[in-house]
Amino acid sequence: MNSNKSNKFTLISILLVIIAFILFLLSTFLDQYLFQYTMISKVITFTGLILLIISWAIYFMGLKQIKPQTTENVITVIACKNCDYREERPFMEGDYVFKEIGKCKKCSGTSYIYAIYLVPVKK
Ligand SMILES: [Zn+2]
Numbered sequence: 001m002n003s004n005k006s007n008k009f010t011l012i013s014i015l016l017v018i019i020a021f022i023l024f025l026l027s028t029f030l031d032q033y034l035f036q037y038t039m040i041s042k043v044i045t046f047t048g049l050i051l052l053i054i055s056w057a058i059y060f061m062g063l064k065q066i067k068p069q070t071t072e073n074v075i076t077v078i079a080c081k082n083c084d085y086r087e088e089r090p091f092m093e094g095d096y097v098f099k100e101i102g103k104c105k106k107c108s109g110t111s112y113i114y115a116i117y118l119v120p121v122k123k
Contacts, residue, residue, distance in 0.1 A: 009062025016055035023048035073119040082109030091116060 023044045030041035074091035078101065085106040097113055104111040 009058055013055040013059040013062075016051045016058070020048040020051040020055070023051070073121055075117055075119055076113055077115040077117070078111050079114030080104035080107065080109050080111045083107045085111070086114070087111075 027041035
């Protein structure tokens with residue numbers, strides 16, 4: 001899922017770069033063969049530059065969007081105040097250490113978040 005999203009962003013940014021290069025070529029062509037259109041060629045070059053900047057912005061936005069999804073690899077450890085019961089589950093929003101989260105599955109005592117830790121992303 002993560003790679004699909006980044007591929008989409010990469011594809012869009014590559015497409016914009018290609019369009020920008022076509023515009024650059026077009027402006028060079030206009031400069032060389034149609035001297036009366038130098039103003040248009042400048043506008044085309046400028047548009048190409050803007051497209052390049054946008055493509056970079058999209059690329060980095062795509063990278064940023066992928067980063068928060070690594071929270072899938074944050075593990076929350078649940079422990080019980082009465083017994084030695086331990087349970088691990090993926091981190092959920094609102095989790096914090098010492099937060100009480102209900103009854104223990106083993107002894108019906110109060111269970112709470114004992115620890116939260118990161119697991120390196122597998123590739
Ligand atoms: Zn317990």
